[in-house]
Amino acid sequence: MLERLTRRINRVFLIISGWLAAAILAIITYDLVLRNVFDAPTTWALDTSRFMMVYVFFFALAPALEAGAHVSVDIFEQNMPPKVRRWLQILSMLFVMTFGAFLFWQVTRSTVEAFQDDSLFPTFIQVKLKEVYWIGPVGVAEFLLTALSMLLARWRSGPEAFARAPLAMSPQERTTTLSEGGV
Amino acid sequence: MEALGELSIFLVALLVLLATGAPVAVATGLIGVIGVYMFLPPAAISQVANITFTQSSNFVLVVVPLFVLMGEALAATGIGRDLFTAMQIWLGRLPGALAIGTVFACACFGAVCGSSPVTAATIGSMAVPEMIRKGYAKTLALGVTAAGGTLGILIPPSIPMILYGVITETSIGDLFIAGIVPGIIMAVLLSITVLFQVWRDPSIAPRATAELAARERYTSLKSVIPVMALGLMVIGSIYTGVATPTEAGAVGALGSLAVAAFLGSLKPPVIARIFAGTVRTTAMFVLLIVGGLFSAFVLARLGIPQGTAKLLVEMNIPPWAILVMINLLLMVLGMFMDPMSLLVIIVPVFFPAVTALGYDPVWFGVVITINIEIAAISPPVGFNLFVLKTVIPGAEMKDIVMGSLIFIIPLALGIIGLIAFPDIALWLPRMMR
Numbered sequence: 001m002l003e004r005l006t007r008r009i010n011r012v013f014l015i016i017s018g019w020l021a022a023a024i025l026a027i028i029t030y031d032l033v034l035r036n037v038f039d040a041p042t043t044w045a046l047d048t049s050r051f052m053m054v055y056v057f058f059f060a061l062a063p064a065l066e067a068g069a070h071v072s073v074d075i076f077e078q079n080m081p082p083k084v085r086r087w088l089q090i091l092s093m094l095f096v097m098t099f100g101a102f103l104f105w106q107v108t109r110s111t112v113e114a115f116q117d118d119s120l121f122p123t124f125i126q127v128k129l130k131e132v133y134w135i136g137p138v139g140v141a142e143f144l145l146t147a148l149s150m151l152l153a154r155w156r157s158g159p160e161a162f163a164r165a166p167l168a169m170s171p172q173e174r175t176t177t178l179s180e181g182g183v
Numbered sequence: 184m185e186a187l188g189e190l191s192i193f194l195v196a197l198l199v200l201l202a203t204g205a206p207v208a209v210a211t212g213l214i215g216v217i218g219v220y221m222f223l224p225p226a227a228i229s230q231v232a233n234i235t236f237t238q239s240s241n242f243v244l245v246v247v248p249l250f251v252l253m254g255e256a257l258a259a260t261g262i263g264r265d266l267f268t269a270m271q272i273w274l275g276r277l278p279g280a281l282a283i284g285t286v287f288a289c290a291c292f293g294a295v296c297g298s299s300p301v302t303a304a305t306i307g308s309m310a311v312p313e314m315i316r317k318g319y320a321k322t323l324a325l326g327v328t329a330a331g332g333t334l335g336i337l338i339p340p341s342i343p344m345i346l347y348g349v350i351t352e353t354s355i356g357d358l359f360i361a362g363i364v365p366g367i368i369m370a371v372l373l374s375i376t377v378l379f380q381v382w383r384d385p386s387i388a389p390r391a392t393a394e395l396a397a398r399e400r401y402t403s404l405k406s407v408i409p410v411m412a413l414g415l416m417v418i419g420s421i422y423t424g425v426a427t428p429t430e431a432g433a434v435g436a437l438g439s440l441a442v443a444a445f446l447g448s449l450k451p452p453v454i455a456r457i458f459a460g461t462v463r464t465t466a467m468f469v470l471l472i473v474g475g476l477f478s479a480f481v482l483a484r485l486g487i488p489q490g491t492a493k494l495l496v497e498m499n500i501p502p503w504a505i506l507v508m509i510n511l512l513l514m515v516l517g518m519f520m521d522p523m524s525l526l527v528i529i530v531p532v533f534f535p536a537v538t539a540l541g542y543d544p545v546w547f548g549v550v551i552t553i554n555i556e557i558a559a560i561s562p563p564v565g566f567n568l569f570v571l572k573t574v575i576p577g578a579e580m581k582d583i584v585m586g587s588l589i590f591i592i593p594l595a596l597g598i599i600g601l602i603a604f605p606d607i608a609l610w611l612p613r614m615m616r
Contacts, residue, residue, distance in 0.1 A: 014462065014463075018459060019458075020462075021248045021252065021461055021462050022458065024248065024249070025249060025252065025436050025437060028245070028429060028432075028433035029434070029437055032426060032433060036425060049242070049245050050240045050241070051240060053244060053248075054236070054239045056462055056466075057470075058239070059462070061470065063459075063463060064463040064466040064467050067463055069463040069464065070206035070208055070209070071206060071467060071521055072201070072205060073201045073204070073207065073564065074204045076201075076204070089204060091203045092203040092205040092206075092209075096205060096206065099209045099213045099216065102216050102228065102231060103212070106228060106231050106232035107232045107235060107236075110229070110232040132236075132240065136232075
């Protein structure tokens, strides 16, 4: 139930994040053309793309966790027997949840302050902090939910599920997956 | 010495967390949290939110999705195959032509892609089977591809250089420009290593015998030209000041999407996959920076980087010897840590020492990037080794490792060359100013 819910939310978040990334590309290109071709740079492109980047990050945070895109050093864990691997993966997910909980607490605190202060960003365009910050707690909450769902999945699986990492992917999927998590 | 003791505790605690397989960003972030509650006023925990919002809204980081998108879009096309074919045709009857062609195909692809695994996967998935089909030794075919793939992060654009630039507040434009000459030198050194291997044992790379017509040679360039034009456009726009690195990233991303569309690769599911990969990598990257900068903040409040710098500067040995020590440490750590972790964990600790010794931050960025290249092909966790194991059906890890090890020598020689002649990296950015 939780797994299905987080997967659905993550799919929506990923789509929104992708569209926002496309919008950033369009905005920066538009400004570059206006500045260099028409000598008329915009006053809003730089700040708007910055704020959109905040949304891109928080919307994609949980989908990245779900896809295993956050880089990790798995040499130790990969060489352990399935039983130990299972426990290590449970432990690592508990660490993710612990850090996620601290992040959620602090990001929410900053967001509540932004709503109370109703202050503006020190940028050229007039944008209130709260209009950007609200996505923080939303993105981190979904990150926490995804971590919980992954933790439960690992908890429920028997050691045999940890015998070997699946590698049955198409070449295209492999390239895409490899590009995440690596440099 | 106290600083070194605290640094050792930090590294051991981090390694314990990393050993569970926890994401690097989470491990560094948790170390920061633990550090705050053990040594600093609890209010310092609020820094984690400050860093998160500041970095995710940092205009410099807008460059990340753009350059990642550029690489993703081109990786989705058949351009890697065309680059390799062109190199194969042009290098013709040179000893080890296919292996040298792989190096230069990787260098060309590196000019439009800032990722080492993507470069190795894109070129390798087609170059390695072709080399093996033509009778090349498996070790040479796999090793040269793993090593060639590392050029993706030295030749600009480069994702690790962006990470280094953000962590150390060094100009990303300067870093990109500084990577060009060392990148070309590395491609030449890797090619010389191939020639040396073939000279020692000609049976590992049978020579091509077929002669090609001039027309065929020029036709083979049809895909090389857009890639090179795109690479030149990106770097040229930064070099001439027409565009900031972020804007150059937009130009590159748009250009690569246009090339992909022109080549007929841009179908709706592919577009979705390109953008999904782009934003996931972006989230990974930003969270890595958040965790890294948060732990760096705690380390700085404890005075560890400053103490390490003081200790190293006061040591009665020449600065170059300290640099050699740092590089050796990076090489050893690179055997067990992935490139991103190396950057996030090690750079904040040693950067103050390196600058206190009078070295240029841009130059150190290039040296660190070459170290990361070595890490990418060093067993047991070299990322490119696993990339090839995954994308080449039937590739055995022992062949990949055996083939890659010899290429650590030219990369290490590159670092020695940069330490001896820093201008190799610095003259181009200096000309730009």
